[in-house]
Amino acid sequence: MSLQATFADFSVDPARLSNAVVRHDRAEFGGSHLTLGAGATVTLDFEVADPEDIPEATLTVTALVSRLGSAPGHAPIDVLIQGEALAENLTVPGGGDLPQDNVFAVPAGMLKPGTNTLEIRASAEARSTLRLYRITLDSIDERGASERALAALAARNSVFAYRTELRAAHDSSATSWQEAPRLVFHLDRDEHSLPAQLGWRGEDGTESAISFQSNMSDFHGCHRTADGTAYEYRGRLTGGWSFPEGLEETSAAGLHRFRTEEGHGGGWHSSHELRVLVDDGVAPVERVTWRDQRGNSGVVMLQTVPGEAATDARVADVEASDEFEEVGETADNLLNGSRSKWLAHDDAPQLHFTLAHSAVVTSYTLMSANDSPDRDPRDWTLEGSYDGRTWTRLDSRAGETFNSRFETREFRLRAPASGYRHYRLDITRNSGAIETQLARVRFVEGAVGRAFTGYYQRHNEGPIGYRGTPVPTPAPASAPLAIPAPLLAADLEAAVQSLTDTAQTLAALASRLRDS
Structure with missing residues (x-):
């Protein structure tokens, strides 16, 4: 083949290239194209084995000109091969909305054996920018070969x-x-x-x-x-x-x-x-x-x-309408699995949870905090949202109570929540105090x-x-039960205190037995 499929695709960085080496001056990658300002150039070197076997070549330059406010832009270009003009002062049509394919016939006489050079120059008089998306070059006998090769290369990405x-x-x-x-x-x-x-x-x-x-x-x-x-x-x-x-x-x-x-x-x-x-x-x-x-x-x-x-849905962020920051009793404590708590100086606060990803929630759990049962939530609603702006009521509770401290209660939804990413717990009444508190909140993804x-x-x-x-997901390998460090430390401290109390009781009993 005298001319391989030749292309430069500037929709990605670095550019996808075939039979091409690209250089540019005063041009920069613009996210999906090269942006050429006034006087900028892009040069493409490509190889030709034998131009005598090429009756003609087809060059396609895909580009657009940015607009000047509501008016079409102005960024003419010159197209040269071996320094000889193929097109001069060309205005790319389209008005700056969509890239346009500009097709040129390249006479065989403009090609030479070995390294050939294609140059695109933006006019020094340009008043807007030229966005260059791709360049393809094919022998007329292999029309579309570069497009097919580029599509095959791009198809590796999905x-x-x-x-x-x-x-x-x-x-x-x-x-x-x-x-x-x-x-x-x-x-x-x-x-x-x-x-x-x-x-x-x-x-x-x-x-x-x-x-x-x-x-x-x-x-x-x-x-x-x-x-x-x-x-x-x-x-x-x-x-x-x-x-x-x-x-x-x-x-x-x-x-x-x-x-x-x-x-x-x-x-x-x-x-x-x-x-x-x-x-x-x-x-x-x-x-x-x-x-x-x-x-x-x-x-x-x-x-x-x-x-x-069913599994716990991972919460990426939580915000509260109020929290006791001075002593660290903030909404973040609702997520860490310890026996720390969230406290609000409000008898009707709100909590807004953002999940790491959308989840079909079938139930949620609330854990009471360490003291003051009158701070427990009593009436509330749970709402879900796709975007954090428009909310749908999912559950409503009234007259709920917790029987002990650090008690976890699960509340099932009558119908699984759609795949929401945002959940809002609106506490409308607590058990009588002027503050409201909880130790933990979690959401359970349904078995669907x-x-x-x-x-x-x-x-x-x-x-x-x-x-x-x-497609079935392989079951994860079993792992030891992970106990959060703060909770483990608290439990160990309680165990030590219990053993100390027991030892003191046994010592007193032994003393009484010796004295009897």
Whole structure:
């Protein structure tokens, strides 16, 4: 092959390169592209074995020009090969909204054996910036080879993270875009194909549908909130990784793994494992739809099924409407497992808990503190929230009492809470004191899992049934019971005191026996 697939993909840092060495001056990585200011240059060196075998080459430069307020930007470029102009003072079309493919025919006479040099120069008269996303170069006889090679390389990554923005529907102002939560997704059924389109519905009723650039650098789409308000939705790639890299704990908790079956020929047949994660920073998903770049598509609708044993949900943060900081009786003590406590100078305080990840809570426990039973909570409500702003009542209690100090009571929810990440305990009355206290609060994740039903459709074929059940999680190795150090120390001190009292009693008894 006289000209290998040649590309430079600037949507990631470092850039993905094939048959290319890149240098640049006064350009910098902008998160999903190279940003070129006035007078900046990008130079790409590539190898050609024998230009006589190349009747013509196709050069594609994918770029956009940033806007100047509400007006199109101005950042013309020159494109040169071996220092000879292929295009001069070219204005990239598009108005600064989406990257554009600018395609050039490269005559064979401009190529030479060995190292060739392509240079892109931003005009010194530029008044806005040029965003350079990628460069591809192919022989006309191997049209699209670089795009295919780049897609295959990019497909090694299946975990993607995007910085996102929302703008009210029908608002065309460039300044109306507002920052939105980060989007992390991973969808893999072992077909090594990147998604072209993705849609999902959250358990809170929100819906989103997006379409990607072929190199995954950007997406554009729409979003609807639970109250029906519609928004334009867009995102820029901030990272791509192979599974399971790039999954933070908050995102990994939303990952679903399924053993799958496909329905055709009158029966069900085992298929590849499916992994699905869509974390948009709002609510867990209940439905996901997709189409990949090969034209295959599918839909999965999640459903709750019996799962593994119940476990404690990990609380990442707790805030209280009031706490006794001067003596260390703060809300953090509710999480550490010791016999320290939280005390509020209020007979009706609130506690706001943020879990490390969304959890389906089936019960919660409260532990009374060390003294003053009249400080015990008596009436309260528990509420859950996806975003920490909109709350749903989950449980309400009145007239509750604790029979002893450091007593733990469990309260079951009538229906398992949806996958909320925020929980608010609103204590509306205590047992008569002007202060309120607790020693510990914990939340119990229910014994539930996720299965799905849906369909799958391969390119140019009819739809078939598609269903899945959770992949079993290996049971953790048994470990010794861990006792928090402060609690262990307190118990040992109590044991020592008890032994001392017993010894004193026995000594007194022995003295009386000697005297009798």
